[in-house]
Amino acid sequence: MKFFAGPEYSLKYEEQGVRCVSAKNAVNKKKTKFTRDSVVVGLMLAPAVIFLCVCSIYPFIWIFRYICYDYNGFTANYTGMRNFTRMLGDKTFWNSVGHTFEYAGYKLIFIIPLALVVAVLLNNRMKGTSIFRGVYFMPTIISTSISGMIFTFIFATQNGVLNAMLTKLHLIDSPVKWLTSQGVVMAAVTIMAIWGGFGNYMLYFINGMNGISEDVYESAKIDGANGFQTFFKITLPMLSPVLKVILMLAITGAFKDYEAILVLTKGGPGNRSMVMFLYIYNLIFGSSSASSQPQIGYGALLSVVAAIIVGIVTVIYMRISRKLDDVV
Amino acid sequence: MKGKVVSVLLATAMVMSLTACGGQSGDSNTTAPATGDSSSGSSNSETTPSTTTAQDGETTAPGGATTIEVWSEDRHDLEYVEAMIDKYNESNEDGIFINLTVITEDYQNMIKLAMDGGTAPDVVGANSLPLNTFADNGLLIPLNSYIDADETFQKVNEPYEHAYEGSNAKNGNIYAVYSGMRSGVRVEYNIDLLKQCGYEQIPTKLEDYIAMAKDVTEQGGGEFYGIGFTSSSPFERLLEMSAQVSGIFYYDYVNGKYDFSGYKDILEAGQRFISEEIAYPDQQGVDNMRALFAQGQFALWSNASQEAGVFTNQIPVEGFEWGVATVPSLTGEIKGALQTTPSKSYGILSTSQKQDLAWKVIQYFQSEEFLKGYLEGGYSLPISSYMDGVIDKSKTGRLADFSLLDYESVYPTPPAVNLTGDDYRTVLWNAIMGYVDIDEAIEDLNTRYNDALDADVAAGSIKRLVIKDYDPLHPSQGTATYLEQ
Numbered sequence: 001m002k003f004f005a006g007p008e009y010s011l012k013y014e015e016q017g018v019r020c021v022s023a024k025n026a027v028n029k030k031k032t033k034f035t036r037d038s039v040v041v042g043l044m045l046a047p048a049v050i051f052l053c054v055c056s057i058y059p060f061i062w063i064f065r066y067i068c069y070d071y072n073g074f075t076a077n078y079t080g081m082r083n084f085t086r087m088l089g090d091k092t093f094w095n096s097v098g099h100t101f102e103y104a105g106y107k108l109i110f111i112i113p114l115a116l117v118v119a120v121l122l123n124n125r126m127k128g129t130s131i132f133r134g135v136y137f138m139p140t141i142i143s144t145s146i147s148g149m150i151f152t153f154i155f156a157t158q159n160g161v162l163n164a165m166l167t168k169l170h171l172i173d174s175p176v177k178w179l180t181s182q183g184v185v186m187a188a189v190t191i192m193a194i195w196g197g198f199g200n201y202m203l204y205f206i207n208g209m210n211g212i213s214e215d216v217y218e219s220a221k222i223d224g225a226n227g228f229q230t231f232f233k234i235t236l237p238m239l240s241p242v243l244k245v246i247l248m249l250a251i252t253g254a255f256k257d258y259e260a261i262l263v264l265t266k267g268g269p270g271n272r273s274m275v276m277f278l279y280i281y282n283l284i285f286g287s288s289s290a291s292s293q294p295q296i297g298y299g300a301l302l303s304v305v306a307a308i309i310v311g312i313v314t315v316i317y318m319r320i321s322r323k324l325d326d327v328v
Numbered sequence: 329m330k331g332k333v334v335s336v337l338l339a340t341a342m343v344m345s346l347t348a349c350g351g352q353s354g355d356s357n358t359t360a361p362a363t364g365d366s367s368s369g370s371s372n373s374e375t376t377p378s379t380t381t382a383q384d385g386e387t388t389a390p391g392g393a394t395t396i397e398v399w400s401e402d403r404h405d406l407e408y409v410e411a412m413i414d415k416y417n418e419s420n421e422d423g424i425f426i427n428l429t430v431i432t433e434d435y436q437n438m439i440k441l442a443m444d445g446g447t448a449p450d451v452v453g454a455n456s457l458p459l460n461t462f463a464d465n466g467l468l469i470p471l472n473s474y475i476d477a478d479e480t481f482q483k484v485n486e487p488y489e490h491a492y493e494g495s496n497a498k499n500g501n502i503y504a505v506y507s508g509m510r511s512g513v514r515v516e517y518n519i520d521l522l523k524q525c526g527y528e529q530i531p532t533k534l535e536d537y538i539a540m541a542k543d544v545t546e547q548g549g550g551e552f553y554g555i556g557f558t559s560s561s562p563f564e565r566l567l568e569m570s571a572q573v574s575g576i577f578y579y580d581y582v583n584g585k586y587d588f589s590g591y592k593d594i595l596e597a598g599q600r601f602i603s604e605e606i607a608y609p610d611q612q613g614v615d616n617m618r619a620l621f622a623q624g625q626f627a628l629w630s631n632a633s634q635e636a637g638v639f640t641n642q643i644p645v646e647g648f649e650w651g652v653a654t655v656p657s658l659t660g661e662i663k664g665a666l667q668t669t670p671s672k673s674y675g676i677l678s679t680s681q682k683q684d685l686a687w688k689v690i691q692y693f694q695s696e697e698f699l700k701g702y703l704e705g706g707y708s709l710p711i712s713s714y715m716d717g718v719i720d721k722s723k724t725g726r727l728a729d730f731s732l733l734d735y736e737s738v739y740p741t742p743p744a745v746n747l748t749g750d751d752y753r754t755v756l757w758n759a760i761m762g763y764v765d766i767d768e769a770i771e772d773l774n775t776r777y778n779d780a781l782d783a784d785v786a787a788g789s790i791k792r793l794v795i796k797d798y799d800p801l802h803p804s805q806g807t808a809t810y811l812e813q
Contacts, residue, residue, distance in 0.1 A: 070746045070789055073437055074461040077789040092749040152616070157609040158625075179559075180611055182763065266559065270763025271750065292747040292780075293460070 067301040072293045083301045093302060095271060096279040097309065099186075103261075103275055104254035106190040107197070112250060115198045119205030120231060133206070137199035144196065148263025151192045155179050155264075179265055182272040189261055189273050196260060197253070201246055208242030209235060244321045251317055255310045276306045390417075393425040394682060396689045397449035400428060401435040401456065402672070404637075405707040412698055422688050436461070443467060443679050450686040454504035454675035459494055460744055460790065463503050468675040470501035474687045481505075484696050486712040493808045494741025494793070496673055506670035507694045507715070508708030511633035511730040513569040513655055513666070520648040521552060521627040530628075530653035533660035534570050534597050537628075542606045544627050555601060556608040556626040558617040563757040566630040567598045569655045573735065575663030578752055578773075579742035581798035584811060586742070586777035588770045591756060593658055595769075598760040618643050630655060632669065633709055633730035640726055652729040664800040665737035671708055739803045743790045745780035752777070785813060 067083060069076040087093065118136060122129045139147060154161045155178035163175040178188040212235065220230050236243075258278035261267065267274035267282070283299040402409070413426045429449070431438050436457060442448040454468065462468045475487050482488075487505040491497035496504045515530050522528070525544045531537045541554030548554070558565065571577070576590035601607045608626045611617075618638055621629040622645045629635075639645045657663070674693055676686045692698060696718065703710050704723040709730060710716040721728045750758075752773050759769040784790045792813070795806035 070784070070787065072461060074440060074465055074467075075789070077787050079783075079787055082783065082787075086748045090748050152612060156612065175609065177609065180609070180761075268559070269761060270758045271754075272763075292751050293458075293744040295746050298746065298748075 063300045063304060066297040067304060069297040070295070071297040071300075073296060076297065079297070083298045086298060087301060087305065092271060092274065093276065093279055096267075096274045096276040097306075099271075099273065100255055100275040100277075100309075102186060103189060103193070103257070103273070104251065106186060107193045107254045107257075108247075108250055110190065111194045111198045111201060112247065114194065115201035115246075116205050118198065119202045119209065120235065122202070123206055123209045133199075133203070136202055139196045140200045142196070144259040145263045147192065147196055148260045151188070151195075151260075151264055152179070155188050180269050182269055185265055185269060185273050189264060192260055192264060193254070193257060197250075201250060204242060204246045204249075205239065208239045208246075211242075212238045247321065248314065248317060252310060252314060255313065276302070276309070280306060390420060390425065393420055393423050394685055395425045395427050396451060396682060396685055398426055398428045398451040398453075398674075398689060399435075399439065399449040400430055400453035401432055402453055403430055403432055405702065405705075406430060408702055408705050408707060412701070416692055422685070424685055424688060426689055426692075439677070440467070443677065446679075448677050448679045450680040450682055451674050451676060451689050454496070454673045455671050457504070457675065458744065459496070459498050459503060459741070462675070463498050463501070466678050468503045469678050469683065470503060471505065471676065471687070471690075472500075472502055474690075475502060475505065478691065480696075481691060481694065484699065484712065484714055485694050486714060490670065490711055490738075492670065492738040492740065492804050495670065495738055499808075499810070504673035504675040505690075505694060506673045506711050507699055508670070508672035508703065509711040509732070510669040510671055511709055511732065512668045512736050513565060513630050513632050514635075514730060515566075515653040515655055516621070516629045516631065516635050516639070517651050517653060518621070518624060518627045518648055519651045521624060525627070530651075530656070531660075532654070532656050534574075534594070534656040534658050536660075537656040538597060538600050538606065541601070541628055542604060545606050552624060553608040553626040554606050555628040556617050556621060557601070557611050558614045559611040560614050561753055562611060563753045563760065566655060567594050567760065568753065568756075569630075569666060570594060570657055572664050573655060573662050573666050574658040575800045576658075577664065577739065577800065577803075578777075579739075579793075581740065581793065581795040581803075581806065584792040584794040586774060586781060588752060588756075588773040588777075592766055592770060595756060595759050595766045597658070599762060599766075602761055615643065622646075624648055633727060636726040636730055637706065652726075654733065662735050662801075665735055665739070665803050666733060667739055668732070668736045670711055670738060672702075735801060737802060737804050740793060740795060740806070740808055743781060743784070743793055745777060745784050745790065747776060747780050749776055785811075788812070 066076065068078060068080060070079050070083075071077075122132055122136075157163060157175045157177045157180065160175070160178070162178065163172070166172045166176070176184055178184055216234055216238070217230065220234050225233065256277055258275050258281060261273055261275060262278055262281065265273045267278050280299050280302045283295045283302065285294065400409070409428065413428055417425055439448065439452055439457075452468075454462075457468065459468075471487075475481060485505050485507050487502055490506050491502050492506075496502060496506060517530060522540075522544065525547045527540055527544075531540055544552070544554035571591055571594045574594070576594065578586060578588055578591075580587040608617075608620065612620075614631075617629070618635075620626065622639065622643045624647065639650060655666070672694075674690045676683050676690070680686050696715070699710075699715055700719055702708065703715060703719045706724045706727045709727060709732065710719060711732075716732075721731075749772075755764065755769050755773055758764045759766045764772075781790075781792065785792050791810035794809050794811055796809075798806045
């Protein structure tokens with residue numbers, strides 16, 4: 001900001017023993033210096049700015065450029081508002097939006113409490129906690145396509161591990177069609193998502209808890225607080241800043257999930273597990289039929305709409321979560 | 329001032345990025361040095377396995393030889409193709425050095441990117457290149473003049489007999505010539521299991537086929553099943569082909585519009601597989617289901633001629649005999665052609681500066697000498713009657729069971745529309761599974777496909793294909809016309 005400061009700053013410098021120059025000269029000199037400095041600054045900023053433009057701004061412009069086109073990767077035909085009208089009547093897309101909310105809801109309801117509880121348990125000073133942390137975190141670093149394949153075997157109706165276990169435990173009489181029944185496929189997808197993600201959030205919570213001072217717990221202990229009271233009156237409120245960030249990451253992550261679903265169910269059966277980003281992926285890359293072609297323009301429009309939906313959800317969450325800040 | 333500097337920087341960066349990402353036009357050439365790395369010209373080489381033909385990594389063209397860059401997406405036949413290219417490069421009679429690069433990921437986009445960037449090859453494997461993009465936009469050149477001047481090539485490959493509208497030919501121009509093919513779908517069956525259940529033959533009528541599958545499942549009592557379906561395009565692997573041989577197709581060539589109405593009977597029959605719990609309970613990926621078939625978990629499987637190699641080498645069937653039969657039709661009669669998939673074709677890119685030499689390479693790849701070993705090696709079925717008569721079929725193993733039927737052909741490619749929502753295979757399988765009503769599914773498909781067709785034709789992005797003299801038993805023999813409305 002000092003670059004744009006007026007003569008009063010020179011007078012201030014003079015008072016501080018800085019070389020005295022007239023106000024007019026100081027301004028002129030600063031203008032000259034500004035020009036030279038700006039070149040240096042510009043050169044130093046250039047790599048970052050270029051990368052920002054090429055990697056972030058250009059793709060955005062590219063996306064917006066094609067939303068009014070039919071573009072198959074080779075030819076682009078301007079179609080005006082046709083993609084917009086198609087979108088409004090695209091039942092598959094709007095159903096996929098609904099499925100995305102449903103999937104995100106199921107995932108968040110289970111994954112956050114589970115990650116928190118496991119984090120609290122593993123934050124105690126016990127032997128072997130680091131092993132458990134590693135084991136629970138491991139799914140996070142496994143490729144989602146591989147985990148999708150593994151869960152295909154686990155959820156198999158006829159020879160699947162899960163059905164075999166449930167049958168042994170006498171919890172089911174006949175095999176559950178985890179991946180081919182519209183009634184239970186969301187449960188299967190959610191189970192896989194929780195398995196793959198909760199270790200990550202668990203680590204965030206553990207890190208957050210490490211930031212809570214031991215003195216607070218000692219004080220609570222002296223005051224006679226039991227474990228539940230400590231958790232609800234000390235741990236949870238003091239975790240709220242971390243919880244706020246974790247929830248935001250979890251929400252945006254849940255809305256953007258599609259890779260594992262692609263491998264596990266391909267959005268089926270009957271589009272029951274089709275989430276919006278998987279539908280967009282299919283539009284652009286997944287057409288297996290000779291009678292239709294890749295729809296990059298329409299997919300670009302849907303990706304913008306999907307981003308707006310995720311953005312709205314995030315904004316709503318941010319407003320609600322302000323209350324969490326008031327706790328501490 | 330600061331604002332101006334930032335603006336200039338942003339503008340410069342934008343121009344640079346646009347320049348970097350933009351394509352070169354006009355005189356791009358393909359004189360890349362003949363090294364293994366140079367040929368790909370790709371930005372994602374990590375995900376595009378590539379190879380060259382030279383021995384022990386030595387990929388330099390001999391002095392005086394002109395390098396012809398060849399891209400292919402076929403990996404299954406690499407051992408044979410590499411050996412033959414090595415042989416050619418060693419003899420080097422034409423002064424040509426062939427440099428082969430195999431690209432198995434995102435093949436079409438890689439070619440387009442390479443053309444834009446001036447690093448495109450001269451010859452490309454053209455099995456899967458859609459003509460509505462590669463020919464209509466001038467990326468491939470017509471080969472008619474080369475073909476017409478070469479009688480030997482015509483004798484071996486029969487290019488005009490196997491010119492399929494929309495696949496390798498359009499409006500009289502041939503852009504690639506097929507020398508191999510994958511058969512249409514066949515039924516692969518567990519002979520021992522069917523014998524055990526009292527069946528010797530595969531019924532030709534769909535109703536009887538379903539009844540047999542049901543009986544096998546009932547006899548299996550949960551131990552084995554009558555039939556299995558995969559989750560990967562299941563409709564295409566049996567019922568769509570049953571519809572084809574019953575004379576039912578999704579595009580009405582005579583009137584130039586999509587029409588799914590004919591599928592109703594097929595869908596009603598197919599629903600029984602699910603509603604009566606005839607099929608194996610899971611629909612997993614293709615390889616998983618193949619493995620289950622190979623383990624004797626179900627008696628009937630259906631897929632094309634690639635299963636010959638799969639059940640012999642990849643997932644060998646052991647412990648029982650397996651047979652190959654034709655797919656059943658609605659009435660037992662054959663009223664329409666069964667779709668085959670032609671393969672092993674090559675095209676010349678319009679950016680090539682060495683098109684005559686590129687044609688010489690194609691001549692070699694599709695010569696009798698090259699093809700005889702290729703086809704006898706079981707990499708593909710022959711498409712030309714000449715090569716069919718030349719090869720020793722005893723050397724092709726189980727592939728001989730998938731030989732061309734007299735009612736197999738290639739359907740003209742219907743216009744590729746910008747479709748909103750699921751494609752027809754997904755919707756029709758959803759109807760089989762009972763997720764959507766059959767009548768609603770058909771009405772939905774007719775509406776969406778024809779709306780998209782009308783809109784795309786009106787926008788000028790595609791043309792309406794009409795074949796007035798269309799014959800469902802000989803779909804490739806009609807006269808194709810393209811209408812702009």
